[in-house]
Amino acid sequence: MYKVTVFGLGFVGLTTALGFAEKGHTTFGFDVNHERMEMIIKGVIPFMEPGLNEALTRHLDNKFFLVENPIDAVRQSDFIFLCVGTPCGANGQADLKYIYSAINMFSDILNDGKYRVMVIKSTVPPSTTQEKVTSYLRERGLIPGKAFGISNNPEFLREGRCWDDFINADRIVCGVCDDKSSQMLQTLYREFNAPFFAVSLNTAEFIKYLSNTLLSTMISYANEMSKIGDVIGDIDIKDAFKVLHIDKRWGGCNMASYVYPGCGYGGYCLPKDTQAMYAASLEKGFEPMILKKVIETNESMPDFMAHKICKILSPSDNIGILGLSFKPDSDDVRDSASGKIIAKLIEAGYHNLLAYDPIANEAFKKDNEEFKLIYCASLEEIQKRADVLVILTAWQEFLNVNEIYPDKTIIDCRYVL
Template structure:
């Protein structure tokens, strides 16, 4: 099947590669010519495991191509996916500028029957608006259907999720559209859910909101564990073995970040408040997550009442491992607080380059973890990169000035680290 994907961001690029891998002929469209030029050359402009190799493979098979010409792209393809961004406005509501532009573009150049698939995360009722925007912009009388098909990709394993999803949710009023999408995804071995567009939109938001809730819940439990000298990981393991709860997202730490959870929680809260049906639990989820970095800094300052002129090494800049995404990364909240306390901050990340705005504020990046930690008064772990579990902490113990580790992701074996002479503090540890 000939498929067009509008929006060559994280989701669009991943889905384009995945669909090409299942035999479809896929075109990727974006108004950002730099992105198109990079992808056409086979150069992935963001980090995602295994995606680079598969991108190169399907450029060679000719099942994947990229363009910045909307007219020909829309005319030539029968199924069109919309995967553009929906960033948050200041009030928490989603900005639908790019969604509307994509819909109007489809309407303008549509010349035959199309199935339009909204895969961007959009507020409740947006899929119906997309249909209206296409109708208002079109001069072509041929019919079209609009389907809501939310994505459930996790950064760091997005390609795996695209090729082996837990479920496919389809929201439409058209049996023909349902059948076409199920044909596109016919290689997938997972449940298919047929529902209405607005229910599909809600499924995406509710899923992310629930996962965010699990994270904030275990972080609150971790705070109480600190008061009783309890290892929160023991508690999480005991909880997670109950199949009604499950162990995923019960890792206590610095809280959630990234491009999805913060934005989606804000949007769902805005929607609920706007309808006069406030989500009280979710408001507390957001508050707990917002407060978690400050709670962690307070743990640091119990050991160091003054951080002025301390050489503090922060390990990890991305919001989670296996990605270079720093959007809403807790690491930068920690850095900001350290700078306010007049600390000297050195950072390390295996992939992320420190943005210039932080370099200009005096933060220094060192690419070798051993060189970075040399002379450190204390070390803070902000991202649970496997590298930080695998490095030689005995060697680091010989390099540092002060033997203090504050593990914001609970990734190190506390007893082993303490035997090396470190004072170790995690979240939810005695």
């Protein structure tokens, strides 16, 4: 069994550390966010993820150890997993500052004679490991290959299902450039019942972006079609898409749910990853026109939805926003469509806004202090206090809101009613 140090204990890093612990490896976790570390030390998961609490209880101080200084952990580890954020940079490219700051923390000991594999699990555009990270290391006299290995291992988990997706992965993809790293990674993942692909560094990164940009493209396609339906008129958009999904060629697959209109894709991954792939290609001299339009369509959605709401409501109405997280079953509010649409409404002079999310009220309030919203603790409360309800996240709880409150005006921006 191996020892693994994980840098970054967010959705991906904490799941990775606990997931390897579950499979019998000893894992060490480190995060620069002290608040996050404090919560985890107390056995509390900093976000809502089914299965992670139980996994933390099973493994904390048993197979999974939090470390305040990661150097000792790295010294004894066979793997260093980088699971730090890779936010959107100024021109849309992936900002690698957290990757570099993590490397700086252990670079001094990479040449100490013990062979380790440094694994980039964070999402980075094709060619990043090979060109940018390797150059960064070389500039510091660190040559991957002999003293240590470098690889990447994109993560495909979905928020709200992190634990299950990690433990029951459908595929494990590792970008490698030397045999030793490749063999060690294969052994690390031996207990996972999933096909293992050892491919070139660039290919592994490319596979991750194939996945995320396809999802963005399907969503923008559906949103563009919904706009066409809207301008032509007398089209039941919801029914039209439901009928589309009956086509045998979909085979009842879950991917069909991405070909469905709404408020635009949001969350931490699809917006920044689509931008980053566009920027990475542009940097190499090819402008991807489909991705350009996918991004433009997505960016137009908050305006489109706000306009739809403003056409029906007046600024004096008390508007009850249903849903603040970027998708149901998650309390992640990063880049959520709700945030963007609320901003547009406020800009248009609509200030009587109430909001309710089954689990994300607190997270949204913390991230959007500038919005003066009245937060409600339940669906019952918001329907009592608001004149009109607007569905912005398709939580299960909202799917029959029209039947529970038949007299209420409801604007359904997710086409779920």
